[in-house]
Amino acid sequence: MNRVNSSTTLNFINGKYCDPVGDDWLENINPADGTLLGRIANSTEQDVENAVIAASNAQSNWSESTLEQRSRILTKIGDLIEKNLESLAIIESEDSGKPIDRARTIEIPRAASNFHFFANAITQFSSESHESVGQNAINFTLRQPLGVVGCISPWNLPLYLFTWKIAPALAAGNCVIAKPSELTPRTASMLGDLCNRAGLPVGVLNIVQGAGTGAGQAILEHEKIKAISFTGGTATGEHVARVVAPKFKKLSLELGGKNPNIIFADCNYERALETTIHSSFANQGQICLCGSRIFVESSVYEKFKADLVARASQLTVGHPSKTETTIGAMVSGDHYRKVLSYFDEIEPTEAAILCGGKPATVEGHAQGFYIEPTVIEVQHNQCRLNQEEIFGPVVTLMPFDNEEEVIAMANDVKYGLSATIWTKDLDRTMRLSKKIECGVIWINTWLMRDLRTPFGGMKNSGVGREGGLEALRFFTEPKNICIAFEN
Ligand code: NAP
Numbered sequence: 349m350n351r352v353n354s355s356t357t358l359n360f361i362n363g364k365y366c367d368p369v370g371d372d373w374l375e376n377i378n379p380a381d382g383t384l385l386g387r388i389a390n391s392t393e394q395d396v397e398n399a400v401i402a403a404s405n406a407q408s409n410w411s412e413s414t415l416e417q418r419s420r421i422l423t424k425i426g427d428l429i430e431k432n433l434e435s436l437a438i439i440e441s442e443d444s445g446k447p448i449d450r451a452r453t454i455e456i457p458r459a460a461s462n463f464h465f466f467a468n469a470i471t472q473f474s475s476e477s478h479e480s481v482g483q484n485a486i487n488f489t490l491r492q493p494l495g496v497v498g499c500i501s502p503w504n505l506p507l508y509l510f511t512w513k514i515a516p517a518l519a520a521g522n523c524v525i526a527k528p529s530e531l532t533p534r535t536a537s538m539l540g541d542l543c544n545r546a547g548l549p550v551g552v553l554n555i556v557q558g559a560g561t562g563a564g565q566a567i568l569e570h571e572k573i574k575a576i577s578f579t580g581g582t583a584t585g586e587h588v589a590r591v592v593a594p595k596f597k598k599l600s601l602e603l604g605g606k607n608p609n610i611i612f613a614d615c616n617y618e619r620a621l622e623t624t625i626h627s628s629f630a631n632q633g634q635i636c637l638c639g640s641r642i643f644v645e646s647s648v649y650e651k652f653k654a655d656l657v658a659r660a661s662q663l664t665v666g667h668p669s670k671t672e673t674t675i676g677a678m679v680s681g682d683h684y685r686k687v688l689s690y691f692d693e694i695e696p697t698e699a700a701i702l703c704g705g706k707p708a709t710v711e712g713h714a715q716g717f718y719i720e721p722t723v724i725e726v727q728h729n730q731c732r733l734n735q736e737e738i739f740g741p742v743v744t745l746m747p748f749d750n751e752e753e754v755i756a757m758a759n760d761v762k763y764g765l766s767a768t769i770w771t772k773d774l775d776r777t778m779r780l781s782k783k784i785e786c787g788v789i790w791i792n793t794w795l796m797r798d799l800r801t802p803f804g805g806m807k808n809s810g811v812g813r814e815g816g817l818e819a820l821r822f823f824t825e826p827k828n829i830c831i832a833f834e835n
Contacts, residue, residue: 355386357533359395359557360540362402363550369394374530374559379445379677379684380668382715388533391558393566396525399554400572403496403523406551411493411521419467422519424546425539426463429456429511432542436535440506441668443532445677445717446631448669455508456535462511465799466819470519473820485832491824493521494598497575498567500560500588503529503679504634504739510536513577514553516819524553525573527564531679533557560584568592575599577822582737582763582808589811600812600822602636602804604737605765607786608758609639609794610748613648615770616792621652625659627768627794629721632678633741636809637766637788637795641734642745643754649747653725656745657703660721665708667716675708675741677717684717687740690733691722698731699724704741729757737763751776759785764806768794787813 357376358365368389376385389395410418429436436459437451446455477488499513510528517524528536536555543553556563560580567573568591575598578588585603592599609627611620627639644652666673678684684707691705704722722742726733733744748754758767766788769780777791787805790796797803803815812822 357386357388357537357557359389359391359399360537360553360555361395361399362554363544365537365540368392368558369398376443376533377680378442379679379681380442380716381713382681382717385442385534388530389557390530391556391563391566393569395556395558396563396566396570399525399556400496400570402551402554403525404572406549407493407495407523410523410549410552411495413521415471418519418521419471421546421548422463422467422470422515425542425548426460426467428542428546429460429463429507429539432538433457433460436507436538438669439534439538440532441676443534444503444506444679445668447673447676449671449673450631455505459507459511459535461799462508462515466515466519469516469800469816469820473520473817475826480830483832484835485830487828487830490827490829491520491821492827494574494823494825495522496573497522497524497577497823498570498573499524499526500564500567500576500578500580501526501528502580503531504631504636506532507535507539509579510539512814513579514539516814517577517823518548518552520820520823522823523551525556525567525570526553527556527558527560527567530557530559565591569595571595573597575823577814578602585810598822600804600814601810602814603765603808603810604739604763605636605638605805605809606641606735606737606761606763607637607639607766607768608754608784609642609743609768610754610758610770610780611642611644611648611652612769612771612773612776613645614772616772617648617652619792620770621655621659623768623794624656625663628723628743629660629663629675629741630795632675632719633743634679634739635795638743639766639768639794640738640743641729641757641761642743643748643757644745646747646749653702653745657723660723661703663721665718665720666710667713675718675721678719678740679717681717683739684719687719687738687742690738690740690742694724694733695731697727699726699733699744702745729760735761751779755780755783759783762808765809766790766805
């Protein structure tokens, strides 16, 4: 693939790779071994300005293109992601420390699906109309592109979440200024080249690399950027909301989670246990939807505890490039140290580490950021381990006696992203689903996604919904047109 120079990640503006105006660079570190992967453009407001100029120039042609034209181009981008799956997966795994197998089988295919899905969805997108009976009028909703929009995404599922925003934004006829995390910049950069090859007109997608506080902040503040779709931590989301609100931009926030995984005694035990291993430790626990608080009904608590610890201890912590690795490296030294700091601060009266709780040693990669899968038994839901998003391979475990108690604990947290419930009692699933304050509830499964469904969180986990038609609604401006007619 044409990426100019594999060790230098440039901006992609107006269809071309370019240096940052300020000639400022960040280091890209390989979390698997601490080596330098290369340097990244550290952009400023001048780079964002150039991107906005390119996007504004492209906007009217793009918004006037037919749905079929857009759909064809988006389909081609999805096809090209599939064609380049292997190189994208290798780069994604190197940048982030995630096991190559996960990048290859789940995340890069999903990035392609995002384009394929919205290529189709836009051709099915329709708006409402209302006949105003007795008034001799018909109202319909005209949905127009917003214009130039900003998409800011995190490092945990890099291309997967980058494209989750970009694909609907483009499908709806907007031009985009997008910024990936500085920790995982390279698959985003590769997307620029794929878009050129798919025939996306220049300026329609512009990718600005660099730090959140520089390039990201400049995107938030730019007057010509009409909307911000942001995925990241809750503290950053709060900052984003403060900056964007006085500018009256449309805003979508997908933020952190501290999700309950609730296991009743009547569940399919083996399935619950196996899926819990996955929902606890997939991507080193660095998925906003991970079930990091596990609540188990008292009658099966001791058995589940022993089985969970045994299975967690068998997971293979290893170099991300090895296919047998189930737990790769944490994304960065800073994040690695943040997660480890929770273990140092455990109060013995509040919690006990049942397994893990320390760095993992991976032979030959002493400088890599590895942590053992960790299960901690906690005494009460109000402890810090149950209230803060740790975002690592760390889960807590607690028993419960009845539905009321577990619903109260599930909700007694500032987050409200997702919950998982394991039971065969259908009535109970409905009772809990109605009472648990989360945007997504999985019954007897975890992270089963259908791209048509609304996705997002309640409380401090976010504002608004993405996915399916919700994303297309977010990226368009609804206008009420009222036409009166005479009898
Ligand atoms: P983060 O630190 O909040 O960063 C998210 C993005 O915002 C990055 O691109 C970051 O750039 C950028 N950013 C930082 N400061 C900014 C500013 N002042 N203005 C504009 N942009 C700024 O989050 P993260 O550590 O990358 O990701 C982990 C968090 O994301 C977790 O809390 C996780 O739960 C959440 N998450 C939520 C969802 C969801 O759908 N709800 C999905 C995935 C992840 P730099 O990285 O370059 O600083």
